[in-house]
Amino acid sequence: MIFTSFEFVVFFAVVLLVRSCIHSFTVDKWFLLVVSYLFYMSWSIPYASLILLTSTVDFLVGVGLGRIEDQRKRKLLLVVSIVANLGVLGYFKYTNFLLDNIWLGVTSFGLSASHWHYDILLPVGISFFTFQSMTYTIETYRRNIQPCHSLRDFLLFAAFFPQLLAGPINRAVNLLPQFGQHVRFTAIDFETGLAQFAVGAIKKLVISDRIAPHVDMIFASPSNYDGFTLLQGLLGYAIQIYCDFSGYSDMAIGAARMLGFRFMENFQMPYSSVSITEFWRRWHISLSTWFRDYCYISLGGNRIGIGRTYANLLVTMLLCGLWHGASWNFVFWGGLHGVSLAIHRAWTAWAPLASLENRPAFQFGWALFSRLLTLGVVLVGWLFFRAQSWPSAIEYLSRLMMWNLDGTRFVSPYIFPSLAAVFLTHLFMHKDRNWAQELPQRSIPARVASYSALAILIVCLGATESAPFIYFQF
């Protein structure tokens, strides 16, 4: 059941309707818990037990952390939670990757070995719900939040359906307290949520789903196409993944808001960033801040010297790459971003052009150059992220860089209009404002005009047979 399906519309309407009839706070939470598990079971019934298992372990660890004062035992409890979550994640996501690489390593030394490979089906959303659950135990260990004493509330926090499959990865400190107070949805919450949901649906149905078949085709056989087509495919993928994932996030945030809950924002016009550091403050914010708070800072952050700072950045981004998928392509993607972040940090510290910063012409030129450079790094990263294999990525990149003319030129009728739409949005909209959330504050005619435009776009240009979201595979 994906957000853009009829099933979800019916499911969500029933949830809203039933909730409006429930007056008891306790019953309301039980109801949300049951529908959240039903929502997950529409994907996989057996794997619902996995969420139950990891959540129960984390709940018990949290209770233990609240009772125990001995630091050594507290650390041990935290290790139990991390091992349980990362163990489950590791088994389902990385077992075959590990076995393949061990086999490759052994055979490259000329030794013979059996190639073990297991048929393991990746539970949808596993990378998200395990990471979200860990925010609770880590924050409880750090004494930033009080342990949760209601198993029901904690299970709801871990499995709340709008964010269950692909985030945003909400922090326990933000979301858990919302289950402790009687949240009722109000008209303004409903309107704000609906507007954000509609914006997300347009990103997914009108842009991402339209260009996806063309992008897929170009990436499937890059050797068939000329440089222009390959550039188009790469730009198309940058738009596709942005509209797909930020569209999903908007829908998740919107759905939660309609129910009266507030999630953290996940995207803020990332392609308008003037540095790779800024890009990561605007792209998949819930994940980047997770890695910053629980990985980078835990490794020492920038407190142990310059060398360690750069090493920490690199390790964090390599792990971030690996989080996305069990493939060297993702590791390289993470590494590229890690190196870029380190270079940007070094450049900012060095500041060789500081004396020119007050000149308007320099400011304009530098901002343009910085944007293009950031976009260039991001695009190269996307190439490795999207390519089906390492050789395919290298081939794509080399043909693109050499601007080969010997392949077929394909002009997609959807990629360039989508590119123009996203470019203009990034150019003219203020990058720190959330248009969807501001709309309900406007006058009635302005709201009618805006919502009508959104609705017309959906009913006239929206795809009805929507493809699954890209981030479901992670």
Place this chain on the structure above:
Amino acid sequence: MNRGLQLVIIITTVISLTAIVSHGITAWLRIETTPSGYWVIGQGEGRTSVFMAGSSLAGDGLSWGRIGDELNLTIGGWGIAGSSPGEWEHFQDSVTGAKLMILVVSPYDLNEYFLSDFRAEVVPFGQTLKDLRESNAEWSFWKRVLSMYPQNYLRTLFPSVGRSFGVIGGVREKFEMYAKTFVPLESEAGPTLSFSETASAPEFKREKVSNWSPSMMIRRLVGMRSASQDMQGFNGPKRLAFLRMLRQAQEQSRGVVVVLPVSPAYVKEFMTPEVKHEFEQALADVRHSFPKVQWIRLDQLNELNSNEYFWDLVHMNPYGQKIATEEFLRQFAAVTSRQ
């Protein structure tokens, strides 16, 4: 005014405005929003009555006017764009007095994963459930087919829902028409269907796939792949409907199945050896179940094995239609003489 009342007013106004625009756009772009129209060719005294069931491929692939005249037939049927046996069977009962039933199929029509835009309007919900259960369809296919029913209700208010390709293609056509650089893009504007006695085909149907640029070819192949979700299969609700139609034809009248070819470009892209085998196996099973039904395999005609004879990936142009019609008449005569 309180926020709740404001919201009710806003939502009502937005729905009304959107419905008006949706109706306006479908009318302006002439997007097909009704499923069928009865057509009849070659009416006259002493002619044999024939029920023809087929999609737009049948309309373009054979000259029904010529067939009617040469064989002294009155041919009638219901035209539903992008249709298949699943839709045709619901009109079979409406035909009275037909002495012959001609079913025109192709690997495109019989592919279970191509769904007619009008399926939910024609096929009862109960029948769909029964067929999906009987054919052991995958859950994703169940969802895809069943979601067409609520969409159908939604279309009463917003007829453009699910017809975005028609909207996009139609808008392009309009712009190009205004810019005086009109290049027909009929197949991009959505499925169309015409059965007529006259041989005059519109300009876009005189095109040849062999003249397409590589970019055009890729675009059309991608569109076709998306429409079928890149899947090919011949054992599902369409097959069950096909069997039911032939059963009824065998009981009530004489049945002839015509298998039309698709373009070599389509075959190269979608008809892998496994798919071809599955298609042939499906036809063989049907043939085995109804041995009295006559078969005319125009898809096995070498002469038509060229992109020259198709105006898009599956529809024949008048040049292909001429060859196919002649071969149909020849084989039909042979079938009749054997009886």
